[in-house]
Structures are given as structure tokens and as C-alpha cells.
Amino acid sequence: MILNFIYAFFASIGFSVLFNIPRKEMLYAGLCGGFGWVVHTQLQDKGLSVIFTSFIGALIVGILSEIFAKQRKMPATVFVIPGIIPLVPGYGLYFSMLSIIEKNYDEATRVGFETLIVASVIASAIIIATTFGKLIKPQIYKKQ
Amino acid sequence: MEKNNIQRILEVAIFAGRIMLENGAETSRVEDTINRICLSRGIKVENFTIPTGIFLSYNEEGMHYPYIIRTKSVTIDLEIIAKVNAFSRQFVSSDMTTEEAQVLLEEIMKTPHYPLWMYALSGGIAGGFFTLSFGGTALEALAAFITSCSVVIIVKLMANYTGSFVRNIAGGLLNALIALLLIQIFEAFGQTLMLSKIVIGSLMPLVPGVAMTNAFRDSISGDFVSGVSKLTEALLIAVAIALGVGVVLHLKFLWTGSV
Incomplete structure (x- = not known):
């Protein structure tokens, strides 16, 4: 579990340079990626489907990003995009295209469809987190 | 409002939008930024953004101000997006002139990438x-x-x-x-x-x-x-x-x- 966290943490930090996120925010982006991926793998070990675990993982990333965005006064995208990197189905997308090239249409359809669902599930989890972030925002300001 | 002034505000808004779009911002964020910048100076614009361009128009007393910008997205640069975001908040909440805004935006555009x-x-x-x-x-x-x-x-x-x-x-x-x-x-x-x-x-x-x-x-x-x-x-x-x-x-x- 700790190893998984470290892998995803550094993968997210690597990507945050590729996406040019500000130096000071990289640590937080890495944390988002790490926690999202750990939750995803832990749930998957319990035998849950990749679609459900991706949703929960992305939800964690989204919530953490909203919290960091409030604290660091940055748009949440800065943390969301590197954070979802370990979860996004880039490999599935590539693999289904490779299967098409290799004339393995059954595999291509199966992986391709799963990829589409996973991508849409991650997107909806992020949107749910953002919506709640917007709803909660006024109340946080009132408390201060 | 004076004609020149309107044009300058629209130019600031579309400049900010273009920088964001070219650095990989979502279209809804770009539209939101442009609308906020214009509204803060009392201009209500029609604005439609797609990933490869911005359409912006403003009508007042029979005068039309149409703007179309074609953009080419090259990179994803979240730092620049965050900076333009901060800029638009600053522009909306202060009495910044359009000249100052142009200078600030040009500085943001020169933000260095990583080596x-x-x-x-x-x-x-x-x-x-x-x-x-x-x-x-x-x-x-x-x-x-x-x-x-x-x-x-x-x-x-x-x-x-x-x-x-x-x-x-x-x-x-x-x-x-x-x-x-x-x-x-x-x-x-x-x-x-x-x-x-x-x-x-x-x-x-x-x-x-x-x-x-x-x-x-x-x-x-x-x-x-x-x-x-x-x-x-x-x-x-x-x-x-x-x-x-x-x-x-x-x-x-x-x-x-x-x-």
C-alpha cells in the first residue's frame, strides 16, 4: 500500500512538470494522485470492479483538490489533472487501438468500452466533487 | 460608454481568453473569465468558445463589436491558467486600467516553461x-x-x-x-x-x-x-x-x- 502510494505520488509529480503546474503546488498534486490511486488499488484488492474503484478514487482526488484549491488559492484544475493521472484509462485507450490494428476486434470492443466507461465515471466523480465544492464554499467563508 | 473604451475592454477580455485557451483551459472556464471581465466594466457580451476559437460580440445602440479569434492549442500549462485566473479576479475587483491589464497579460504570456x-x-x-x-x-x-x-x-x-x-x-x-x-x-x-x-x-x-x-x-x-x-x-x-x-x-x- 505504501509502495503504491509512492509510485502514484511520483508519477503524478512527473506529470505535473509535463503540464507545467507551479513548482510550489507539485507536492499537493502528488498527494492527490497518491491518495486517489491507493484507494483505487485497495478497493480493487477487495474484488470490486474497476469502474466503481475508479469512481471512488477520482472522488477522493476531486475532494482533496477542492480542499487544496481553497487553501492554496489556486484553481482546482491544477490539482485535479495531475491527480487523476494514475487513474485515467490511457492504457486502455492505447490497448484497444492496438487490438484493432492486430484485428482482435473482440478484445478491442471489450477494452474500448471499459475505457469509455472509466473515463466518463472519473469525469463525473470530478464534477460531483466540484459541485459540492461550490455548494460548500459560502459556508466556509461565513465561518471565518 | 465611449467607443474606444469598449473596444479596449473587449480586447483585454479576449486576450485573457486566448491565453487561457492556448494553454489548455476548459472552454467553460474561458467563457466565464471573458464574461466576468466584461461584466465588471458594465458590458454584457455574447460569447461562445470552442477548443479552437473564441467568438465574442457586443451590441450597443446599433453598433456591433464582433471579435473572432482562431487559436491553436500547443501545450497544457496549468501555471499560466492559474495566473490568468488570478489576474481576472484582480481585474474584476479593482479599477485597473486596460493599459495596465494588457501589460500584466503580456507578462503572464512570457511565463517561462520548464527547461x-x-x-x-x-x-x-x-x-x-x-x-x-x-x-x-x-x-x-x-x-x-x-x-x-x-x-x-x-x-x-x-x-x-x-x-x-x-x-x-x-x-x-x-x-x-x-x-x-x-x-x-x-x-x-x-x-x-x-x-x-x-x-x-x-x-x-x-x-x-x-x-x-x-x-x-x-x-x-x-x-x-x-x-x-x-x-x-x-x-x-x-x-x-x-x-x-x-x-x-x-x-x-x-x-x-x-x-
């Missing part, structure tokens, strides 16, 4: 750790690190000369070639590595997983034009990479009889 070696290093780190998280060994991660580094350098260098389709074919091609070469080298030292583990990990800096997820994000929040065009982009990039890798794997299959 090439840092892109390469971080691409390598990302690739290597992806290989580990897909269950690869430490040596496979090392191979993925080297492969990713070189692919990121080459793809970045090609960015000035070719479009993204050709670039990604080349990226996939080189990726598989370098991975095969590294396997041969490690073989000479008595280490056997799995090709698929190396290729999977080191391809991650290229594959458009984020583009795909963003496409769905845009569609869910109602920007269907942007969603569909980003989905097309993501699929095309995936086709290009798979084509590049596929060619090498096929040749290897013909050569040695196994993948």
Missing part, C-alpha cells in the same frame, strides 16, 4: 513509476525511465515542425524501438525483461487519458462541442500511438516469430 531536461527527467520518472505500479520490476522501470526520457525529448523537439498526429506516430514508434533495444542490451547482461511492461509504463506520458477524461467532463457540464472535439482528439492520438507501436511489434513478429 527541456526537466521535462525529460519528469517524463522519465512518470514512466518509470507507472511501470512499477503496473507490476514491473526495478530493471523494467529503469528501462521505462530511459525510454520515456528519450521519447519526451524527441516529441518536444518535433513539436515545432509537425502536427500532433505525425508526432505521436513517431513517439510510439521510437518508444517501441528503444524498448526493444534496451531489452537486447539487458539480455546481454543476462537479464530478461518483459516488453509489454516497459512499453505500457513509458507510453503513459504520451497517451491521452487526461484529454479523454476532460472530454467527458466538458460534455457532462454541457459543452458538447468541446467535448466531442476533445474526444476526437484523444481517439486520434491513441490511434497514432498504437500505429507507431503496432508497426514495430509487427516487424518484430515477422522477424522473430513472437511478440
Whole structure:
């Protein structure tokens, strides 16, 4: 579990340079990626489907990003995009295209469809987190 | 309001929008920024943004102010997006003049990117750790690190000369070639590595997983034009990479009889 966290943490930090996120925010982006991926793998070990675990993982990333965005006064995208990197189905997308090239249409359809669902599930989890972030925002300001 | 003044405010708004869009911001964020900047000076504009352009128009007393900007998105630069975001908040809440705003925006546009070696290093780190998280060994991660580094350098260098389709074919091609070469080298030292583990990990800096997820994000929040065009982009990039890798794997299959 700790190893998984470290892998995803550094993968997210690597990507945050590729996406040019500000130096000071990289640590937080890495944390988002790490926690999202750990939750995803832990749930998957319990035998849950990749679609459900991706949703929960992305939800964690989204919530953490909203919290960091409030604290660091940055748009949440800065943390969301590197954070979802370990979860996004880039490999599935590539693999289904490779299967098409290799004339393995059954595999291509199966992986391709799963990829589409996973991508849409991650997107909806992020949107749910953002919506709640917007709803909660006024109340946080009132408390201060 | 004075005609010149309106034009200047519209120019500031569209300049800010263009910078955001060219650095990979979502269309809804761009529209929101433009509308806020204009509204803060009492101008209510009609604004329609797609990933490759901004349409902006303002009507007052029979005068039309139409603006169309065609943009070419090159990179994702979240730092610039964050800076323009902060700028628009500052512009809306203060009495900044349009001249000051132009100067500020031009400064934001000059924000330096990271140097090439840092892109390469971080691409390598990302690739290597992806290989580990897909269950690869430490040596496979090392191979993925080297492969990713070189692919990121080459793809970045090609960015000035070719479009993204050709670039990604080349990226996939080189990726598989370098991975095969590294396997041969490690073989000479008595280490056997799995090709698929190396290729999977080191391809991650290229594959458009984020583009795909963003496409769905845009569609869910109602920007269907942007969603569909980003989905097309993501699929095309995936086709290009798979084509590049596929060619090498096929040749290897013909050569040695196994993948």
C-alpha cells in the first residue's frame, strides 16, 4: 500500500512538470494522485470492479483538490489533472487501438468500452466533487 | 460608454481568453473569465468558445463589436491558467486600467516553461513509476525511465515542425524501438525483461487519458462541442500511438516469430 502510494505520488509529480503546474503546488498534486490511486488499488484488492474503484478514487482526488484549491488559492484544475493521472484509462485507450490494428476486434470492443466507461465515471466523480465544492464554499467563508 | 473604451475592454477580455485557451483551459472556464471581465466594466457580451476559437460580440445602440479569434492549442500549462485566473479576479475587483491589464497579460504570456531536461527527467520518472505500479520490476522501470526520457525529448523537439498526429506516430514508434533495444542490451547482461511492461509504463506520458477524461467532463457540464472535439482528439492520438507501436511489434513478429 505504501509502495503504491509512492509510485502514484511520483508519477503524478512527473506529470505535473509535463503540464507545467507551479513548482510550489507539485507536492499537493502528488498527494492527490497518491491518495486517489491507493484507494483505487485497495478497493480493487477487495474484488470490486474497476469502474466503481475508479469512481471512488477520482472522488477522493476531486475532494482533496477542492480542499487544496481553497487553501492554496489556486484553481482546482491544477490539482485535479495531475491527480487523476494514475487513474485515467490511457492504457486502455492505447490497448484497444492496438487490438484493432492486430484485428482482435473482440478484445478491442471489450477494452474500448471499459475505457469509455472509466473515463466518463472519473469525469463525473470530478464534477460531483466540484459541485459540492461550490455548494460548500459560502459556508466556509461565513465561518471565518 | 465611449467607443474606444469598449473596444479596449473587449480586447483585454479576449486576450485573457486566448491565453487561457492556448494553454489548455476548459472552454467553460474561458467563457466565464471573458464574461466576468466584461461584466465588471458594465458590458454584457455574447460569447461562445470552442477548443479552437473564441467568438465574442457586443451590441450597443446599433453598433456591433464582433471579435473572432482562431487559436491553436500547443501545450497544457496549468501555471499560466492559474495566473490568468488570478489576474481576472484582480481585474474584476479593482479599477485597473486596460493599459495596465494588457501589460500584466503580456507578462503572464512570457511565463517561462520548464527547461527541456526537466521535462525529460519528469517524463522519465512518470514512466518509470507507472511501470512499477503496473507490476514491473526495478530493471523494467529503469528501462521505462530511459525510454520515456528519450521519447519526451524527441516529441518536444518535433513539436515545432509537425502536427500532433505525425508526432505521436513517431513517439510510439521510437518508444517501441528503444524498448526493444534496451531489452537486447539487458539480455546481454543476462537479464530478461518483459516488453509489454516497459512499453505500457513509458507510453503513459504520451497517451491521452487526461484529454479523454476532460472530454467527458466538458460534455457532462454541457459543452458538447468541446467535448466531442476533445474526444476526437484523444481517439486520434491513441490511434497514432498504437500505429507507431503496432508497426514495430509487427516487424518484430515477422522477424522473430513472437511478440
